[in-house]
Amino acid sequence: MNILKKAVLSLGLAGALLANSHPAAAANSLPVKNVVTVHKPISGTFTGWADSHSFEAKTQQGYKVFQTYNHWYFTHLKEGHHYTFFYVTNQYGQDIINKINK
Incomplete structure (x- = not known):
């Protein structure tokens, strides 16, 4: 039972990390302020x-x-x-x- 619990927690942690690195998540984030691109x-x-x-x-x-x-x-x-x-x-x-x- 303890091994199953560790496996589920590991998969949950891996899923959370992958969800934060997805390009769609970056596209929906707030814009960065003070970024200068055009002079x-x-x-x-x-x-x-x-x-x-x-x-x-x-x-x-x-x-x-x-x-x-x-x-x-x-x-x-x-x-x-x-x-x-x-x-x-x-x-x-x-x-x-x-x-x-x-």
């Missing part, structure tokens, strides 16, 4: 800083607000100058700067 470029004119990590730029689509934590930009971006901004949009809809070209 979007946009050209515009730097109009000014909203705070120490958010600034506004005038683009052909209208005004856009970008966020950056690169403090070098804070001292080197000049109002009225034209730049190309490379950014991603996070899960909250915020546009985060990756790179800026003159």
